[in-house]
Amino acid sequence: MYETPWHKKDISSKRFLVTGGAGFIGSHLVEYLLKHNASEVRVLDDLSTGFISNISLFSENSRFNFIMGSIVDLDECRKACEGVDFVLHHAALGSVPRSIDNPIATHEVNANGFLNMLVAARDAKVDRFIYASSSSVYGDNTDSPKKEENVGRALSPYAVTKKLNEQYAAVFADLYGMNVIGFRYFNIFGPRQSPNGAYAAAIPLFIEGLLNNKPVYINGDGLQSRDFTFVSNVVKANMLALSAPADTVRGQVFNIAAGGSTSVIDIFNSLKKFSGSSLAPTFREERKGEIRNSCADVSKAKNAIGYSAEVESKKGLELTVEWFKSTI
Numbered sequence: 642m643y644e645t646p647w648h649k650k651d652i653s654s655k656r657f658l659v660t661g662g663a664g665f666i667g668s669h670l671v672e673y674l675l676k677h678n679a680s681e682v683r684v685l686d687d688l689s690t691g692f693i694s695n696i697s698l699f700s701e702n703s704r705f706n707f708i709m710g711s712i713v714d715l716d717e718c719r720k721a722c723e724g725v726d727f728v729l730h731h732a733a734l735g736s737v738p739r740s741i742d743n744p745i746a747t748h749e750v751n752a753n754g755f756l757n758m759l760v761a762a763r764d765a766k767v768d769r770f771i772y773a774s775s776s777s778v779y780g781d782n783t784d785s786p787k788k789e790e791n792v793g794r795a796l797s798p799y800a801v802t803k804k805l806n807e808q809y810a811a812v813f814a815d816l817y818g819m820n821v822i823g824f825r826y827f828n829i830f831g832p833r834q835s836p837n838g839a840y841a842a843a844i845p846l847f848i849e850g851l852l853n854n855k856p857v858y859i860n861g862d863g864l865q866s867r868d869f870t871f872v873s874n875v876v877k878a879n880m881l882a883l884s885a886p887a888d889t890v891r892g893q894v895f896n897i898a899a900g901g902s903t904s905v906i907d908i909f910n911s912l913k914k915f916s917g918s919s920l921a922p923t924f925r926e927e928r929k930g931e932i933r934n935s936c937a938d939v940s941k942a943k944n945a946i947g948y949s950a951e952v953e954s955k956k957g958l959e960l961t962v963e964w965f966k967s968t969i
């Protein structure tokens with residue numbers, strides 16, 4: 642992946658910090674940046690939900706550096722930001738159910754850790770600070786498609802932390818003139834997304850079950866829908882944001898999604914086809930804190946940074962199944 646360059650300016654003299662770079666999305670950003678000759682790609686990660694195996698393929702590269710540390714530690718954040726041009730902040734504790742089970746842990750990393758990173762990046766005078774927000778900030782808003790200006794009431798502690806991130810980011814842009822840019826990601830999937838652990842996302846769980854003939858569970862009736870988005874689209878958005886006009890993007894948040902909506906049962910059926918399985922899903926109780934339908938309007942990102950989805954969801958599902966097959 643990532644043969645096509647999406648960044649608009651030469652990055653061979655630029656130094657990047659990817660927090661959460663050992664995670665699913667972060668490791669794709671690292672892969673792209675190394676492939677396109679960034680001068681340095683530094684990762685700060687505590688491996689709490691990420692994996693060394695996601696970055697071990699880069700360890701031989703002299704332009705790659707791994708710092709094992711937590712964003713909850715301000716000194717660690719300062720060390721990681723030293724001499725960096727761009728921060729792509731993706732370290733967080735993901736998962737709505739995790740945050741419902743343990744709101745304090747989620748707050749510590751996603752809220753306190755976020756503020757630490759903002760302060761460290763401000764003091765290190767980085768050019769841009771791009772961070773991962775989430776479609777969860779739309780909460781109980783039922784509009785479809787969702788536009789950035791209309792957020793609802795948060796439905797989980799995770800959503801509260803992402804809303805708080807956006808508020809801090811806007812304040813840092815206003816007070817300190819920081820070029821802070823937020824992306825509300827909508828249900829991202831792709832290679833390297835973990836199917837393991839109590840809080841794994843649906844798509845890797847489905848694929849894992851289908852390829853290994855293990856039970857696959859669908860929460861609720863399966864008709865809930867999401868804007869499932871292949872991970873390369875996220876990488877593209879981050880790269881476009883590096884050089885978008887500062888006045889247009891500073892302190893702003895943008896939906897990043899495929900810009901369509903697919904039901905969970907349709908996703909399951911596509912994955913079943915691509916994996917060649919005949920397994921039937923088991924339906925179980927709906928989960929708390931989940932919205933029924935979610936679909937993004939991506940026109941703000943299109944107008945401001947020239948974003949459009951590069952890989953549509955069906956193709957992304959096929960690529961993801963191929964990748965999981967290759968790891969068996």
Ligand SMILES: NC(=O)c1ccc[n+]([C@@H]2O[C@H](COP(=O)([O-])OP(=O)(O)OC[C@H]3O[C@@H](n4cnc5c(N)ncnc54)[C@H](O)[C@@H]3O)[C@@H](O)[C@H]2O)c1
Nearest residue numbers: 661663664665666687688689690691711712732733773829
């Ligand atoms: N995957 C999605 O669908 C999705 C949707 C919306 C937003 N996001 C956001 O995108 C970002 C990346 O998500 P992901 O899906 O790649 O998750 P992930 O769990 O695979 O990656 C997160 C990474 O952050 C690291 N991390 C966690 N706590 C840390 C800490 N205290 N210090 C340093 N590193 C820490 C983890 O070890 C992991 O490598 C997160 O901010 C997440 O909230 C993801």
